[in-house]
Amino acid sequence: MATFNLNINGKSQSVDVDPNTPILWVLRDQLDLVGTKYGCGIAQCGSCTVIMDGNAVRSCSIPVSAAEGTKITTIEGLSENGDHPVQKAWMEHDVPQCGYCQAGQIMSAVALLESNPNPSDTDIDNAMNGNICRCGTYVRIKKAIKTAAKS
Amino acid sequence: MTIVKTKLNRRSFLKASALAGGGLMLSFSWLAGCKPSPKEVALGLPDEWFELNAFIKIGENGAVTLYNPNPEFGQNVKTSMPMILAEELDVDWKNVWVEQADFYPERYGRQFTGGSQSIRQGWQPLRTAGATARAMLVAAAAQTWKVPGNEITTEPGFLIHQASGKKAGYGELASLAATLPVPEEVELKDKKDFKIIGTSKKNVEVNKIITGKPLFTIDYNKEGMLVAMIEHAPAFGMRLKSFDAAEAKAMPGIKEVFSFKVHLDEYEHNFFDTTTHYEMIAIVGNTTWEVMQAKKKLKAEWEIAPEKSIMQSGFGGNASKVKIPAGLESTEGHRARMEEFSKKPGNILRRDGDPEAAFKKASKILERTYNAPYLAHNCMEPVTCYAHVTADRAELYGPIQAPEVISNTLSARLGLPKDKIQINLARMGGGFGQRAYGHHLVEAAVISKQVGAPIKMVYTREDDMTYGIYRPTYTATYRAALDENNNLLALHVKAGGIPETPIAPNRFPAGALDNYLAEGWEIESNITIGAFRAPRSNFIASAEQSFLDELAEEMGKDPIEFRLDLLKRAKENPVGSRNDYDPERYAGVLELVREKSNWGQNQPGIHRGVSAYFCHNSYVAEVLDLRMEGNKPIVENVVAAVDCGIVVNPDAAANMGEGAIVDGIGNAFFGELPFKDGVPQKNNFNTYRMIRMPEAPKNIDVHFVKNDIDPTGLGEPLFPPIFAAVSNALYQATGRRLYNQPFMKELESGITRM
Numbered sequence: 001m002a003t004f005n006l007n008i009n010g011k012s013q014s015v016d017v018d019p020n021t022p023i024l025w026v027l028r029d030q031l032d033l034v035g036t037k038y039g040c041g042i043a044q045c046g047s048c049t050v051i052m053d054g055n056a057v058r059s060c061s062i063p064v065s066a067a068e069g070t071k072i073t074t075i076e077g078l079s080e081n082g083d084h085p086v087q088k089a090w091m092e093h094d095v096p097q098c099g100y101c102q103a104g105q106i107m108s109a110v111a112l113l114e115s116n117p118n119p120s121d122t123d124i125d126n127a128m129n130g131n132i133c134r135c136g137t138y139v140r141i142k143k144a145i146k147t148a149a150k151s
Numbered sequence: 152m153t154i155v156k157t158k159l160n161r162r163s164f165l166k167a168s169a170l171a172g173g174g175l176m177l178s179f180s181w182l183a184g185c186k187p188s189p190k191e192v193a194l195g196l197p198d199e200w201f202e203l204n205a206f207i208k209i210g211e212n213g214a215v216t217l218y219n220p221n222p223e224f225g226q227n228v229k230t231s232m233p234m235i236l237a238e239e240l241d242v243d244w245k246n247v248w249v250e251q252a253d254f255y256p257e258r259y260g261r262q263f264t265g266g267s268q269s270i271r272q273g274w275q276p277l278r279t280a281g282a283t284a285r286a287m288l289v290a291a292a293a294q295t296w297k298v299p300g301n302e303i304t305t306e307p308g309f310l311i312h313q314a315s316g317k318k319a320g321y322g323e324l325a326s327l328a329a330t331l332p333v334p335e336e337v338e339l340k341d342k343k344d345f346k347i348i349g350t351s352k353k354n355v356e357v358n359k360i361i362t363g364k365p366l367f368t369i370d371y372n373k374e375g376m377l378v379a380m381i382e383h384a385p386a387f388g389m390r391l392k393s394f395d396a397a398e399a400k401a402m403p404g405i406k407e408v409f410s411f412k413v414h415l416d417e418y419e420h421n422f423f424d425t426t427t428h429y430e431m432i433a434i435v436g437n438t439t440w441e442v443m444q445a446k447k448k449l450k451a452e453w454e455i456a457p458e459k460s461i462m463q464s465g466f467g468g469n470a471s472k473v474k475i476p477a478g479l480e481s482t483e484g485h486r487a488r489m490e491e492f493s494k495k496p497g498n499i500l501r502r503d504g505d506p507e508a509a510f511k512k513a514s515k516i517l518e519r520t521y522n523a524p525y526l527a528h529n530c531m532e533p534v535t536c537y538a539h540v541t542a543d544r545a546e547l548y549g550p551i552q553a554p555e556v557i558s559n560t561l562s563a564r565l566g567l568p569k570d571k572i573q574i575n576l577a578r579m580g581g582g583f584g585q586r587a588y589g590h591h592l593v594e595a596a597v598i599s600k601q602v603g604a605p606i607k608m609v610y611t612r613e614d615d616m617t618y619g620i621y622r623p624t625y626t627a628t629y630r631a632a633l634d635e636n637n638n639l640l641a642l643h644v645k646a647g648g649i650p651e652t653p654i655a656p657n658r659f660p661a662g663a664l665d666n667y668l669a670e671g672w673e674i675e676s677n678i679t680i681g682a683f684r685a686p687r688s689n690f691i692a693s694a695e696q697s698f699l700d701e702l703a704e705e706m707g708k709d710p711i712e713f714r715l716d717l718l719k720r721a722k723e724n725p726v727g728s729r730n731d732y733d734p735e736r737y738a739g740v741l742e743l744v745r746e747k748s749n750w751g752q753n754q755p756g757i758h759r760g761v762s763a764y765f766c767h768n769s770y771v772a773e774v775l776d777l778r779m780e781g782n783k784p785i786v787e788n789v790v791a792a793v794d795c796g797i798v799v800n801p802d803a804a805a806n807m808g809e810g811a812i813v814d815g816i817g818n819a820f821f822g823e824l825p826f827k828d829g830v831p832q833k834n835n836f837n838t839y840r841m842i843r844m845p846e847a848p849k850n851i852d853v854h855f856v857k858n859d860i861d862p863t864g865l866g867e868p869l870f871p872p873i874f875a876a877v878s879n880a881l882y883q884a885t886g887r888r889l890y891n892q893p894f895m896k897e898l899e900s901g902i903t904r905m
């Protein structure tokens with residue numbers, strides 16, 4: 001066990017956990033931020049995607065010990081009321097089915113648009129390739145990303 | 152105008168009772184969060200709720216809460232079922248909020264998600280519930296205003312008496328309405344007057360989903376709750392021999408490690424009680440990560456399980472003995488046995504005319520065999536369940552499509568009467584049929600009982616992918632007899648699988664052919680299987696529709712024209728009397744897809760495949776366009792035509808259709824779960840390939856046939872036909888017919904096994 005000082009959604013938080021604990025489980029079990037989901041635990045599905053210093057990362061595969069000194073944004077920190085442009089585009093296209101993957105999809109999309117405000121179809125495909133949607137909402141996700149890019 | 156009786160079935164669940172302060176139904180209100188949603192704030196929470204029936208309560212301020220009776224797993228019933236209530240109740244959708252009903256069949260009747268039946272079977276009860284509540288509000292207004300009820304009209308949320316100019320909001324009369332007797336009969340709206348049904352409404356949960364609010368079982372938390380994980384046998388055909396828990400138990404945060412039996416010995420299984428692992432090890436501790444670490448330290452020994460038989464009821468009851476054979480099975484061995492069974496005579500499922508004689512006199516016979524592997528459901532949310540079991544009651548919260556069935560199982564396993572078992576219905580992170588099988592509720596309950604604390608059980612992805620309840624592996628051989636002029640004389644299908652045949656013998660093309668023979672066979676196995684989005688149809692459609700494509704080519708016909716010819720025959724002069732499809736509606740979707748896809752106008756570099764199928768009472772035809780980038784197919788476009796009767800929520804219905812198409816393309820390209828010595832050869836997404844965005848179609852258009860037939864299935868019917876649309880398009884692109892799923896593997900292998 002060790003104490004780690006984290007910056008999550010602009011707030012300083014300290015947690016006392018095993019240094020190997022992935023950020024995902026610190027968020028979910030210690031900080032009660034359950035929007036970030038577990039899907040595979042091996043960086044293959046993207047359900048656990050958060051933004052760390054501007055990059056979309058798989059929080060299931062990064063230990064909390066590597067998180068100190070970074071700024072992490074989770075789905076809960078994107079906006080107060082769901083009015084981030086990407087969230088609004090998601091609503092406009094009524095993207096979700098079961099919804100389980102969508103926090104991860106949104107975080108990947110946000111990171112993409114922050115670094116590339118006008119992505120091509122190929123840019124979108126590449127950026128979103130790490131996020132599985134078992135319900136198959138890809139066509140809508142892509143449309144929503146394009147809508148968000150325009151706003 | 153239709154008059155219906157309000158007593159819909161043996162349960163008269165429209166009984167009203169005044170409900171003060173929201174009580175009763177809000178027993179599980181953590182989902183709503185402590186903070187009311189922005190919509191709830193805008194509408195204003197009422198001081199008092201009045202329950203008009205189980206589905207509807209109205210506040211004194213006019214706020215309306217509608218209850219979605221069925222489990223939600225992404226098919227969006229939580230929006231579309233309340234839309235039906237709102238339509239007949241005549242309220243403004245903007246002023247409605249929706250809650251998930253707990254499992255309470257005495258109040259809600261059928262609470263089951265599966266077989267694409269929610270809207271079809273909920274249609275009449277929900278319309279009746281809405282109309283009944285409206286009638287009671289009208290009666291309350293009539294009584295208050297002392298005017299005849301038939302002079303009162305409604306406009307959304309308001310009661311109006313034109314002659315006297317009186318007008319009141321529903322909220323003002325709800326308290327009186329709730330005390331009035333339920334009318335014996337009510338009038339339903341004319342379909343042409345629908346204002347909500349048929350207009351697109353956003354998913355009522357979309358805000359919570361995109362802001363990451365706790366919605367799923369895995370998100371659930373409660374004071375004192377522990378986390379549990381399980382360890383199951385590594386292979387089908389194995390069972391627990393012994394284990395050493397010392398090291399696991401010594402790990403930080405671990406409370407208990409023990410083995411447990413899922414069912415008691417001699418237990419008579421319910422229909423959805425499919426269980427792979429009868430004994431498991433539970434690891435219980437404080438946090439998920441700690442339990443995961445301890446799980447790795449477990450030292451368990453497994454042994455070959457002997458043959459076993461269980462008593463199991465069929466879908467409608469009637470228990471029979473089911474044998475679970477011994478042995479460690481492999482895909483190689485499955486193939487050999489399936490080949491052997493394909494050659495032997497099967498059970499005759501349907502026989503029209505004299506097919507044997509027709510084959511004898513044929514001048515040409517086309518014979519093709521199609522194969523498909525086991526598939527894992529891979530719901531995005533791994534198996535999980537919350538349970539709190541005490542000496543005299545059990546409370547569960549979990550992803551479950553069939554709560555009624557599992558409540559019986561829980562009652563038997565826990566020794567508690569059903570009314571002491573509360574099952575709350577979680578939003579599921581996918582289900583696809585697999586969550587109809589509620590073993591996880593039993594496992595969680597047994598673990599909770601043993602540790603004497605509330606627990607949340609979570610499977611790792613590896614546990615989830617390897618525990619069973621898969622889509623079976625299948626084989627189908629199709630034969631067609633042609634005369635010297637290429638006229639079709641007879642069709643013969645023989646199909647089977649492990650452990651079931653995929654044939655629906657009374658479906659198209661049965662009924663369109665003078666000579667038709669359908670045979671089935673099955674091979675038993677200890678690898679457990681279960682419903683997977685359009686069970687059986689999802690394979691047999693792929694084989695049948697690929698074969699019809701090849702047959703049309705052989706006969707020199709356009710593939711759509713060929714199907715339409717057969718359907719014309721089935722309509723005008725059907726063979727046999729048990730055909731379970733309507734040839735006209737079937738032809739209708741083919742005609743619509745032909746028009747919408749501009750069939751016949753080929754674009755350079757684009758290769759098209761068509762396919763159609765009828766299942767879950769609905770008709771679907773699909774055209775898929777792809778182009779090749781080297782050896783890689785890129786799906787450009789899919790056009791679907793669907794006849795599922797009235798569409799309640801068109802945009803959400805299209806979303807569901809798009810999802811089924813993407814799901815089907817993914818499984819057609821990549822889906823496969825092989826076995827070796829009983830061990831599933833894939834256990835996570837690094838080896839089990841799922842479709843990802845670059846492989847999904849660039850565009851999908853779903854067109855619905857417009858009619859006013861009562862709604863039929865939608866979640867499944869778009870799935871089965873897409874497999875053959877893929878293979879038929881790949882044939883156009885590569886000149887190679889593909890007979891073995893997953894197609895990308897066959898395409899890359901260069902070897903065709905026929």
Ligand code: FES
Binds near residue numbers: 058
């Ligand atoms: S849970 Fe992290 S990528 Fe799947």
Ligand code: FES
Binds near residue numbers: 099101134580
């Ligand atoms: S919406 Fe269900 S997994 Fe993406």
